Amino acid sequence: MPPVDVVLVGFGWTASIIAQELTDAGVQVLALERGAWRDTVPDFATDHIQDELRYAVRKQIFESPERETLTFRNNASQTALPMRHLGSFLPAAGVGGAGVHWNGQCWRFLPQDFQIRTHTEQRYGKDFIPADMNLQDWGVTYEELEPHYDRFEYLCGVSGQAGNVGGQLVAGGNPFEGPRQRGYPLPPLERSASTVLFDKAAREVGFKPFPCPAANTSRPYRNPLGVQMGQCTYCGYCEWFGCGNYSKASPQTTILPVLLRKDNFHFRTHCNVTRVNTDSTGKRATGVTYVDVDGNQIEQPAQMVVLCAFAQHNVHLLLLSKIGQPYDPVSNTGVVGRNYAYQITSSVDVFQKERLNPFMGAGALGQAIDEFNGDNFDHGPHGFIGGGYIALWNTGGRPILQHHLPQNAPKWGAGWKKAMQENYLTACSIATHGSVMSYRSSYLDLDPTWRDVYGNPLLRLTFDFQPNELTMSGFLTDKAAQIGRAIPGATIHEKKRQGPYSIVPYQTTHNTGGAVMGDDPKTSVVNRYLQSWDVPNLWVMGASVFPQNAGYNPTGTVGALTFWSAEAMKRYLKNPGPLVTV
């Protein structure tokens, strides 16, 4: 293949942003996507996308484990086995990536999240941090990322209520958020009956609820690139579906109409990248090798390579390409695969009398409190690190997977139907969404036994919830229950997350780490600009660079980091070389 300036592995959120930024800077960019092309019409058209069985149950728009999967075990004493059905998390395949099927919950992390080790040591002392916890700072600060958060939010048309503009608290917003330069581009979504219930109850308990930031447009919106979005119809089919109404931010609805018109941008679908190639020194990437739809191995030379695949796939590629030192959990040395993290969720189901019409929803329509996220509260008495938000999301009222029944309801038959009839319109659920720290025992490496369709070793995930996270999640769930009990006439059911971690039930697709960023090449794969320490013309995007996970959905931070890195890439293109030397 003829060489290109920049090759992007994957064509989802991060690739679209990088492509848009670098083509503007005048270089030739090629994206290689393992999945298919897809667009709002016809692929997500409103005459067929609201099909829960096809998309949510049969998982039509996700990656297919027959082609690519990973093996899993809870700890190093076990033998890992391949995940043969998607469960706990749902990586995407296809243009737009997971940006097509996310809910649009578009948060910023807290300022302290980026300096969590420094902050924790200062406030609670070094001994507060468990010995096996690989807690580390990001190498970038909230203040540095703020303009890039802003760009991503204005790209997406986020609907929300600012809580802190330039250090001034704004009533109705999240009082704990870091200072932002301006409010959200759009006002919050219309509230649903259930979020109003939550709001009242949370206030009664003494918390400060606010509307969750939503990359679902509350109004028609034209973003700074000139791309037009329509107004959300509250159809309730965001999560695991493509949006048929141009209302949920995705590469298709925010960037591609502009990007695809450019002569210096190209993309190829059904091209599965299996290696990043390096020259004889191992210090310079020469391009990538991919397998096309006919099984041909093709080399694509490039001056610069950017890994834009889903978090664990970026790590898998680095390991297969033998770039960077693989992590060794025994000696706690090496970096690639180190600090895999996840998130921990739980819920409190609420059964009450008021009609809530749950089917009128949107992926990020919710009301939340942030009192117990990050270090917004004194952790001293509790003895754990981290936290999360507590929210009532009204993402939709899909009949199969989005209903809530009392514990004692029959599981099938006439009794089940009766319970459904009695509860569908009135039940709701309060969610907790908690951080997961990084540990020596949580990592990614190559499986010694199992191989994928290309003959490459599968990626192996070794992960379990640690006592710190289970304690934290239990604490959050109790707070959520407190709010639930404040809802008039409510009966509640607390569903605490129990260990060990299981890869079977869906929890969240917020997998992080394995190629983390930082200031020290001994504990990070990429520098603070997301540039590989070992191969300076190789960059890694996405949540695989998170040193540990925070208590928020990651997409807002992924977007901000991508814009941040794109600025650094433009400097690199003018003067190639490592942007950080140690």
Place this chain on the structure above:
Amino acid sequence: MSAALRKGLALPALFLLAMLCTACSHDRDPAAPSAVKLGERMSPGPWGEISRGRYLVRAGDCEACHTAPGGQPFAGDRAIPTPFGTIYSSNITPDPETGIGRWTDQDFYRAMHEGIDRQGNPLYPAFPYPWYTRLSRDDVLSIKAYLDTLTPVRHVHRKNELPWPLDQRGLMAVWNGMYFDEGTYQPDPKRSAQWNRGAYLVQGPGHCSACHGDRNFAGATDMDGPPTGGYAENAYAPSLAGGVRDGLGSWTEQDIVQYLGTGRNSRTAAAGPMAEVVEQSTQYLSKPDLEAIAVYLKSLPAPEDTSVATVDKDTLDRGAALYVDNCEGCHLKQGQGEIGAFPPLRQSSAVQAASADTLIGVILDGAHIPRTTAEPTGLAMQGFADHLSDAQIADLTTYIRNAWGNRAEAVDADHVEDLREALRKSP
């Protein structure tokens, strides 16, 4: 009159004409340079002429018809459906064998001005020479200068699919005699330069009335009257004349400029064949030219608003229910649409046009708003052909054309059935 009906009448009528008519004499207008100059020369010399030619090629939307779907630009072979049969466009790249590489300037001017090819054969008026004849010789030669710069593509012209006797090109001499007025645009001294420029663009290169004008049984457009709407490629091009309900009467000049420049405005969005016209042609026109077009179009008189029969309540009720289920999510409860995103249907002249064919076509096959440099998004609507029956589409169309103060002729299921069939067969 439905497309099928018109076709049924036209064939025998034209046949009869061919038998009866002998050659008609016609005044030959010498190729006098027009007083109206189009496009400013960016620089003197050949580059300026080529640039002007490129601008005019876009203004005339030449590429649209002279490029097959997925084919090489300007190499021809696009199927042009006409009521009489399918005509395949010719290769206008400078290939010596299959294109216009051997054509002299005079050959090219004769084709544009008289509708006669290099070999002396009459061309079919699917090639809009009845409009291009209005172009000044300078403008025509600029077009040639630009086409000469294209990469030659070898592509042999496919034989048209026309029934006898229409496949006899000689017949076109008769047609020309009856319906073709050769002659460069003559400015109206009583009107402003801007108006004349607009008239030149609309009547000449833009050949707007080729679609927006009414055609007679022989496929000829009335070149003198205002373009009060006409059928084109299974769609209906609405009236460009005045008229608040179904014309441009309520549009401002700025609305027209915005529509042609971006494919949308606060009143509607381009759909059907017009979406392609905006994408390939009008978005490239300069602001002064778009303003000139707007000034000219706004000067056209409104025809008398024909009476429209009232629609029965049952039909409207059925249509309203279908609207809620299928349309309201984007076009909203009062048909107001979302400005910038989804076009309004309320008080839309396109929706209330004399024929509902474009609206029915959009419901059947979907549509996308043109992707332009100014507005790149191209928001799309899916088709409902597989979801709604002919009767449902008829009710829905009738409802949309008569809701929220709209008023237009009802549509029946047979008409939807005919159009569904025609669109299915359309190349």
